[in-house]
Structure formats: C-alpha cells, structure tokens
Amino acid sequence: MASPPCRRRRPKGGSRLDPPLPHEQVRFAHNSERQFARLLDFYGIEWQYEPTTFVLERDKADNPVQAFAPDFYLPAYDLYIEITTLNQKLVTKKNRKARRLTELYPEVKIRVFYQRDYLSLLMKYGLEPPSQLLTDGEAPPFWLAEPPAPPTAPKAEPPSQRPKSA
Numbered sequence: 440m441a442s443p444p445c446r447r448r449r450p451k452g453g454s455r456l457d458p459p460l461p462h463e464q465v466r467f468a469h470n471s472e473r474q475f476a477r478l479l480d481f482y483g484i485e486w487q488y489e490p491t492t493f494v495l496e497r498d499k500a501d502n503p504v505q506a507f508a509p510d511f512y513l514p515a516y517d518l519y520i521e522i523t524t525l526n527q528k529l530v531t532k533k534n535r536k537a538r539r540l541t542e543l544y545p546e547v548k549i550r551v552f553y554q555r556d557y558l559s560l561l562m563k564y565g566l567e568p569p570s571q572l573l574t575d576g577e578a579p580p581f582w583l584a585e586p587p588a589p590p591t592a593p594k595a596e597p598p599s600q601r602p603k604s605a
Contacts, residue, residue, distance in 0.1 A: 462476035462477045462479070469522070471522050471557055472510050472511075474557075474561070475510075475511065475520070475552070475557075478564060479511075479513075484513060486513055487514065489510060489511075493507050494506050495539045495543065505536075509521045517548060519550070520549070520551075521549060521551045522557065524554040533551060
C-alpha cells in the first residue's frame with residue numbers, strides 16, 4: 440500500500456482541521472512501523488508502506504510459495520526498509536528473506552532495522568516506548584522513561600529588614 444504524498448510536519452499546536460499526516464492514514468501491522476513512519480513524516484521523507492511483494496520461491500508449477508514484502512520503500516533513496524523488533528526466531532527468518540531477496544533481485548537495496556536500531560531511534564527522538572516491551576499497566580524500562588525533572592532550589596526569601604544593632 441502506497442502512502443499518500445508526503446508533506447511537512449504539522450506545526451506544534453496545529454489545528455485538528457489540518458489534513459492528517461501520512462502515518463495517520465495507514466494501518467500498520469506493528470506499532471514500531473507506525474513510529475518509524477511518524478519519524479519519516481517529521482523529516483518530510485516520502486515513504487510507501489509495503490508497496491512491493493517479491494517472490495522468493497516458486498513451486499514446479501511456477502506458483503509463488505514464498506514471498507517477501509519489506510515494510511517501507513523510500514523512493515528518494517531507492518531503498519527498502521524492513522523493521523524487526525520481535526523475537527530472535529523472527530529476526531533470523533527476516534534476515535534469511537532479505538538475503539534471498541538480494542540474491543534474486545541484486546538491483547534492489549534493502550536494509551534491516553533491528554531492535555537495537557529501533558530503540559536507539561526511540562531514545563534519540565523521544566518517541567513513545569515500544570508496545571512490545573510493555574505489558575498492560577507496566578512502566579516503560581528506565582532507559583525509555585522520561586527523566587525526572589531536575590530539582591529546583593527553593594526561592595530565597597528577601598533579606599530581613601530588621602534594623603542593624605548598634
């Protein structure tokens with residue numbers, strides 16, 4: 440599914456009458472994909488969500504038996520991005536598919552974003568904690584939590600206006 444044409448970010452305090460940003464118009468399979476799209480929107484980078492499905496394997500009758508649809512395509516960079524923040528078994532499977540994709544389609548550029556890359560983006564850009572790391576009612580891990588406000592010194596009281604003793 441292609442994203443709508445990319446436009447600049449909504450100004451802070453923007454009106455609810457402003458047209459929705461591209462990431463607000465797409466239903467993502469995973470929260471990490473939505474957050475990544477939000478970051479791309481913020482920087483005005485045009486993107487498409489799962490626009491192409493690549494056949495990786497066919498049976499003897501030439502029917503597709505395995506395919507791969509990378510999460511994002513960035514037209515300005517001619518680059519596909521696959522986001523993987525889940526368990527290691529799925530990471531291995533996605534790595535295998537990305538390798539197979541480059542073997543069969545050497546002209547296609549793809550990068551896999553791992554959980555460490557994703558968490559680094561969350562921390563760097565202050566995005567919300569990843570839902571897959573939280574259980575209901577649980578606070579975010581300390582490295583994603585908002586830092587406490589620095590302590591403020593109590594206001595100094597003006598000096599007393601007592602007369603000086605002689």
